Amino acid sequence: MSDLELLTRSLGRNVKRWRNERGFTLDALATRAGVSRGMLIQIEQARTNPSIGTVVKIGDALGVSITTLLDYEQGPRVRIVPADQAVRLWHSEAGGYNRLLAGTEAPGPLEMWDWRLMPGESSPSDPHPAGTVELVHVTAGELTLTVDGVPHRVPAGASASFEADAPHAYGNEGDVPMEMVLAVSVPPVR
Known part of the structure; x- marks a missing residue:
């Protein structure tokens, strides 16, 4: 799997996870983030690679960092990023x-x-x-x-x-x- 595919899947999984943890519907998150419901569906299904601006808006609306949205593995308390x-x-x-x-x-x-x-x-x-x-x-x-x-x-x-x-x-x-x-x-x- 390429790095882009890994990031796209991680983003989709994490957006859905944090949306559910916050209790947001797709419509509620779309409104908060200023992105379309259709875009959120494509992101959660890992069918698109959104722009950095879109990822920032979603992260801001969820109250999580871009790092959290792109994280593909849960690490220890100390995390080294090579x-x-x-x-x-x-x-x-x-x-x-x-x-x-x-x-x-x-x-x-x-x-x-x-x-x-x-x-x-x-x-x-x-x-x-x-x-x-x-x-x-x-x-x-x-x-x-x-x-x-x-x-x-x-x-x-x-x-x-x-x-x-x-x-x-x-x-x-x-x-x-x-x-x-x-x-x-x-x-x-x-």
Whole structure:
């Protein structure tokens, strides 16, 4: 079985599991996540490979991390994620990418990402649930972090934190690749 097939099956199984644990119907989850009921059915039946945006919306609606939705084995209390098992969820032809490095539920989803944006690239994000906080640390280049329409420059070596319940985007307006580590903390679903 290929990695993509394994992730697709894991995603389907875990979405269904967490939807049932939360007591959500397909319609209720579709409404909360802003995705169609048909898309959820296809995901739960492992018949589609949804976009990262769709997976983020479903995770936010369920109150679980992307790591939890993609986890294909229950591990011990200490979980080591080998470098070759970091999940790449987005990449561009120019060489930009993001990789989910690690994540946990503590008490809500907590994720750590490795991002690279090539010159001229940007990646927008819809608002996350109220109370979501993101931390970024730029390791190379300069990040243009736009939160609620206001751009902020974050140079290499600098860090930033922000409330992520507003539209936001990560951009590279420079002429060298921008690399950063991003942590996302989402409050638990109540």
